[in-house]
Amino acid sequence: MRDSHLHLAAAEGLARLKWEWEEERTHYPDLLGFGTADMDYMCPGPMLDALSEVIEKGHLGYPMVRDEFYDAIHDHLLSVAGWDIDARTSVAQNVGIYTSAWNIIETLTKPGDRITILTPVHMCFRSLIRLNDRVAIECPLVYSNGKYSVDYQNLEACLASGSRIFWLCNPHNPIGHAWKRDELERMAELCIRHDVVIMSDDVYSGLLFPATAYTPIASLDRQVSERTITMYSTSKSYNSTGLRHSFIVAENPELMKLYTDSLQRLQLAYGKNILGMTATIAAYRKCGAWLDELNAQIKKNHDYLSKYFHENMPGAAVVPSDSTYFAWCDMRALGIPPRQLSYLIECEEHMIVENGAELGKGGNGFIRINLATSEKNLREGASRLRHFWNKHSEGGCL
DSSP states (O other): OOOSSOOBOOOTTOOOIIIIIHHHHHOOTTOEEOOSSOOSBOOOHHHHHHHHHHHHTTOOSOOOOOHHHHHHHHHHHHHHHOOOOOHHHHEEEESOHHHHHHHHHHHHOOTTOEEEEEESOOHHHHHHHHHTTOEEEEEEOEEETTEEEOOHHHHHHHHHTTEEEEEEESSBTTTTBOOOHHHHHHHHHHHHHTTOEEEEEOTTTTOBOTTOOOOOGGGSOHHHHTTEEEEEOSTTTTTOGGGOOEEEEOOOHHHHHHHHHHHHHTTOSSSOOHHHHHHHHHHHHHOHHHHHHHHHHHHHHHHHHHHHHHHHOBTBEEOOOSBSSEEEEEOGGGOOOGGGHHHHHHHHHOEEOEEGGGGOTTOTTEEEEEOOSOHHHHHHHHHHHHHHHHHHSSTTOO
C-alpha cells in the first residue's frame, strides 16, 4: 500500500509530452518544461493502489457502473461545494473534458451559432468552437491594479448578440481565479435574461489554495442549474490526464437527454472507462490529504515566483492567484511582439512556457508557467527568466 504524500515522479522510463517529447523536438539536454498542463508529481498513492487492484484482477472489459461511483461524486460535491445532486440521474460519463464540450456544442448549437467565452482562456476553447464551425465571441477580462474582473456590461452585450452558450472556466485557466459567488450570480443573471445555456468547465476545481472556496455556478439555485451543464474530471487535480475520462452534471432532464443522445451518435454511451471510474472513486474517497499537500505546495511555488519577479524583474509581475497550478506572468513591459515571446524564451533560455497570445484577447505579452514541478526546477526557471528579462530590457532596467 502506497502512502498519501506528494512525491515527484522519477523520469526514468517515462515518455511524457511535457518533457521527453519536448526534449526530442528541441534537442536541448538542459530543457525545462513549464508548458503542458500535467504535473511532475506522481498520482496519489491511494489512486495508484486502486488502479493496481483492478489491473491485477486481469479483466479490463466493459464494466458495470456501480453505485459507489455515483455515491463518490455525490458526496464529493456535497462536501466541497454544498451541492446536493442526484448523481444517478444527473451524471453522464465521457472520454475527456473537450469531448464532453464537443457533445454539448454539437447538441445545443448549429454551425454559425455564437458561443461566448471570457478571455484570456485556454486555447482549446476558441479552437474547438471554430473548428466546429461555430463563432467564438470573446469577452476580455479587465486587468487593473494586478487583479482581473468581468466587464459585465460587455458580457451582456456578448450574450445579447445571439450567443447560444456561455462557456465558463471555473477556476479560470490561465489567470488562476476561482469565481466567487457574487461574480457567478451576475453571470448567471445575464444568462437567464438572454436565455443562454451555461457550459462550465470545472476541471481545475480541486486545485484551490488553502482557504479558497469553490462554488459551481449550477449550485447557485435550481433556476441556474436548469440551464447549466458542468464538466468534471480527475485529470488535472489528480494528474490522471492519460486515463481519458470525464463526467458531466446536468440536473435538467431535457439537457441530459440531449447530451446522452449525442453520446449515442458517437457510440460513447455503451461501455465505460473502468480505470477512469476507479480513479474517480479513489480520488474523491481517499485522496483528500494528498490534495491538501499538493495545493499547499503549489501555493508555496506561486508565492516564491511572485516574490522573485518582484525582487529581480522590475516591470514584470506574477498575477495574484487563488487556484490552479499556473502562474500567469505579465511580461508586457519588454515590448516583444506577442507571438515571438514564448519562442524567444524557448530558443534563448531552453525553457517551454505557454504564450498568452494564443489564449485570446487580453493574453498578449503574458506567459503561463506550470508550477506543478520541483522547487529545484522552479528556481532554475526563475533564474533563466531573469536572464531573459535583463537581456531584453534596456541595460537590465526598464
